Amino acid sequence: xxxxxxxxxxxxxxxxxxxxxxxxxxxxxxxxxxxxxxxxxxxxxxxxxxxxxxxxxxxxxxxxxxxxxxxxxxxxxxxxxxxxxxxxxxxxxxxxxxxxxxxxxxxxxxxxxxxxxxxxxxxxxxxxxxxxxxxxxxxxxxxxxxxxxxxxxxxxxxxxxxxxxxxxxxxxxxxx
Numbered sequence: 503x504x505x506x507x508x509x510x511x512x513x514x515x516x517x518x519x520x521x522x523x524x525x526x527x528x529x530x531x532x533x534x535x536x537x538x539x540x541x542x543x544x545x546x547x548x549x550x551x552x553x554x555x556x557x558x559x560x561x562x563x564x565x566x567x568x569x570x571x572x573x574x575x576x577x578x579x580x581x582x583x584x585x586x587x588x589x590x591x592x593x594x595x596x597x598x599x600x601x602x603x604x605x606x607x608x609x610x611x612x613x614x615x616x617x618x619x620x621x622x623x624x625x626x627x628x629x630x631x632x633x634x635x636x637x638x639x640x641x642x643x644x645x646x647x648x649x650x651x652x653x654x655x656x657x658x659x660x661x662x663x664x665x666x667x668x669x670x671x672x673x674x675x676x677x678x
Contacts, residue, residue, distance in 0.1 A: 529617050534594035534607055537566040537658040538622075540587045541632050541639045547583060557583045562639050563622075564632050564647075565604070566592065566659050571631040571647045580620035582608055590665060592658040601626060 545559025558579040565572045578584060585608075587593065598605040603623050610616035631647035632639050651657060654665035 529607060529619065531594055531607065531617075534596045534605075535659070536595040536597070536604070537592035538587075538595045538604065538606055539564045539566070539590070539592050539632075539658070540584070541634060542586060543584050545578075545584055554582070556581055559584065561586075562632055565595070565624075565626075566657075569648075569657065569659065571644050571651065573627040573630040573632045573641060573644075574624045575627070576604075576622040576624045578620055578622050580608070580618070582610075582618050582620070584608070584620070590656065590658070590663055592663070 540561060540563045543559050543561025545557050545561075547557045548555045556579055558577070560575070560577040561584070562573070562575055565574055593606045593608065595604045595606040597603075598621055601624075603621050605619050605621050607617040608620055610618055627641075629644050630641050631644045632641055633647060634640070651665075653668060655662055656665040
């Protein structure tokens with residue numbers, strides 16, 4: 503009888519521990535107030551026994567924080583592959599180590615509410631912003647990019663994710 507009770511208590515403790523670990527893994531999008539646009543990256547995927555083990559690489563992106571765009575270069579090592587932002591889409595992010603690393607949420611394909619995290623080690627470029635022109639990533643002063651953002655009502659931090667050409671209801675004013 504004691505043995506059965508001990509086994510049941512052990513199983514209950516294991517279930518509670520597993521449940522609390524599963525709850526701890528849930529990611530709350532509200533905890534990721536920043537937005538990041540990944541313009542380019544190069545990476546390499548590493549496999550173990552035929553399955554993806556991790557991916558690593560480097561790239562260029564813009565951080566949108568407090569209405570200000572800031573260019574940065576980054577490197578990463580993540581459990582999943584990285585993808586550049588499509589069009590004007592952005593990834594949710596938060597500072598992991600102020601000024602040195604950002605944590606981003608990467609959606610999991612096939613799981614509408616699923617996401618993984620990835621840490622980007624960053625080299626910030628204050629006063630600069632990246633943009634794409636003719637398929638190439640270019641750099642310009644952040645205040646020039648900010649003026650463009652205001653002109654086309656682009657503010658990914660506040661849900662304005664698609665630039666609008668002045669005088670029209672759709673379309674874009676700057677090539678992506």
